[in-house]
Amino acid sequence: MDLNTITAVSHPQTRSALPVWTPGDAWLAGGTWLFSEPQVHLTRLIDLTDLKWPALTITESHLSIAATCTISQLDALTCPADWLAAPLVSQCCRAFLASFKIWKTATVGGNLCMSLPAGPMISLTSALDGVCTIWTAGGGKQKIPVLDFVTGNQRNCLAPGDLLRQIDIPIAALKRRSAFRQISLAPVGRSAALLIGSLDGDGALKLTVTASTVRPVRLSFPRLPDAGALHDAIGQQITDDMYHTDIHGKPLWRKHMTLRFAEEIRAELLGATLR
Incomplete structure (x- = not known):
C-alpha cells in the first residue's frame, strides 16, 4: 500500500546519524505491517537497512539476533548439534x-515490536530467556528480558524514539531439552495458544505461555511437577483476565488449550527424562 502522507525517508548508516525523533516518525525494517494499511499519522520513515547489522552472531555465551534479521535468515541458521532446543527455531518460524x-522481508524485531499475543518470535525468544538491547532516544542503552519487553496486546516498554537493536539468547538456554505445542482455529491461522517447555540439566522446568495470553507468561519449577501441581500453578499465575480474546479464539477455549498443552509438555519432558 502506498503511504501518501510520507514526505521524507531517512537512511542513517550509523547510530550517530539517526535523526532526532519527532511526531510522525516511524522506523522501517521489513515494513510488512507498516505498508499493509493506511498510516495517515506518519510523515517520515527512518530506514534501518543501511545500518547493516549482522543478522545472526554466535559467541561463546550468546546467539545475538539483530532486530533487522528476517524470518528466512533465522530459519536458515545452522545450529550446533548440542543445541537441543534448535527445533524451536523452525517451529516458531512456521x-x-x-x-x-513475507518470510524474506518480515523481521524478528518487527514481530517483537508489534507485540501481538500471537507473535511467534516473542514465543521463541521469551522461552529461550532472550534479552532485548534497546537504543534509547536519549542516546543510552537499556537491556530488558523479552518477558518484560512485551507488556500487553500490542503494548511494549518502548518509549517514542526508542529502537530495538537486538535480542541475545544465552547458549545455555539453547542447550535445554524442549517441547512445543501450538494451535490455531484454522489450519494456517494465527496462533491461539503457543506453549514451550524446557528442562535444564538439573531437571528444572520452565514453561512459557504465549498467544493464549495477552503477554508472555513464565512458570518456573525447580523440578518437574506432577499434573495437579502444574494445573494449580497455571490457575494461580494466569488469571482469567490475562487470556486474550479475538476472532482467533475466546478466553475459555484458550485457557482450556493452555492447560491441555501444559500437561502434554510435562508428560513429554517426563518421558524424555525416563528414557
Whole structure:
C-alpha cells in the first residue's frame, strides 16, 4: 500500500546519524505491517537497512539476533548439534501466518515490536530467556528480558524514539531439552495458544505461555511437577483476565488449550527424562 502522507525517508548508516525523533516518525525494517494499511499519522520513515547489522552472531555465551534479521535468515541458521532446543527455531518460524515472500522481508524485531499475543518470535525468544538491547532516544542503552519487553496486546516498554537493536539468547538456554505445542482455529491461522517447555540439566522446568495470553507468561519449577501441581500453578499465575480474546479464539477455549498443552509438555519432558 502506498503511504501518501510520507514526505521524507531517512537512511542513517550509523547510530550517530539517526535523526532526532519527532511526531510522525516511524522506523522501517521489513515494513510488512507498516505498508499493509493506511498510516495517515506518519510523515517520515527512518530506514534501518543501511545500518547493516549482522543478522545472526554466535559467541561463546550468546546467539545475538539483530532486530533487522528476517524470518528466512533465522530459519536458515545452522545450529550446533548440542543445541537441543534448535527445533524451536523452525517451529516458531512456521507458526507465522505468512507466505515465503513475507518470510524474506518480515523481521524478528518487527514481530517483537508489534507485540501481538500471537507473535511467534516473542514465543521463541521469551522461552529461550532472550534479552532485548534497546537504543534509547536519549542516546543510552537499556537491556530488558523479552518477558518484560512485551507488556500487553500490542503494548511494549518502548518509549517514542526508542529502537530495538537486538535480542541475545544465552547458549545455555539453547542447550535445554524442549517441547512445543501450538494451535490455531484454522489450519494456517494465527496462533491461539503457543506453549514451550524446557528442562535444564538439573531437571528444572520452565514453561512459557504465549498467544493464549495477552503477554508472555513464565512458570518456573525447580523440578518437574506432577499434573495437579502444574494445573494449580497455571490457575494461580494466569488469571482469567490475562487470556486474550479475538476472532482467533475466546478466553475459555484458550485457557482450556493452555492447560491441555501444559500437561502434554510435562508428560513429554517426563518421558524424555525416563528414557
